[in-house]
Structure formats: C-alpha cells, structure tokens
Amino acid sequence: MSSHPKEFGVGELSERAGVAVSALHFYEARGLIHSVRSSGNQRRYARSVLLRLAVIKVAQRVGLPLAAIARALDGLPSGRNRTVAD
DSSP: OOOOOSSEEHHHHHHHHHHOOOHHHHHHHHHHOOEEEOOOSSSEEEEEHHHHHHHHHHHHHHTTTTTHHHHHHHSSOOOOOOOOOO
16 A cells, blocks of 8 residues: 555545544535545545645634635646645
8 A cells, every 4th residue: 555645535534634524524515625436436535635624724723714715725726736826
C-alpha cells in the first residue's frame, strides 16, 4: 500500500483531515467538497480534498460563514495545481 494514495474513503479522509464523517457529508451536500462513487457505491475523495478541508477549517476558525467559503472555493481554478496567488 502506498503512503500517498490518490483517493481516500470517507473514514480515512475523516481521520487524516481531523473532520467528522458527518461533517464531510455535510460539506459535500453543500458543494464544498466532491467525491466520486466506486463500483461498490462507496464515496472516494481525491487527495486535493485534504487541502480544501484545511482551507475550510481555517476559514471557519476565523469566522467566515460557509456560504462565503463556498464562493471562495468556487473561484479556484480546476484542472491544475493551485498557486500562491490562487
């Protein structure tokens, strides 16, 4: 098993990010994070979701509402690595 998997199951993502599984489901329902379904219909999250969760946690800690966080995350480019400017 690789120490840097490309995708995580919901439990592993929860553990690595320090976020409850219920919070992951909540964030996904609100469009803050996204998953794909495996052939067994299990949620699979890309590694990039870890960074999004870190941003969400910091933004919440400084008092930003989820709607503002969602707008900021929606403004990030997709299909490439993020830069400091992003």
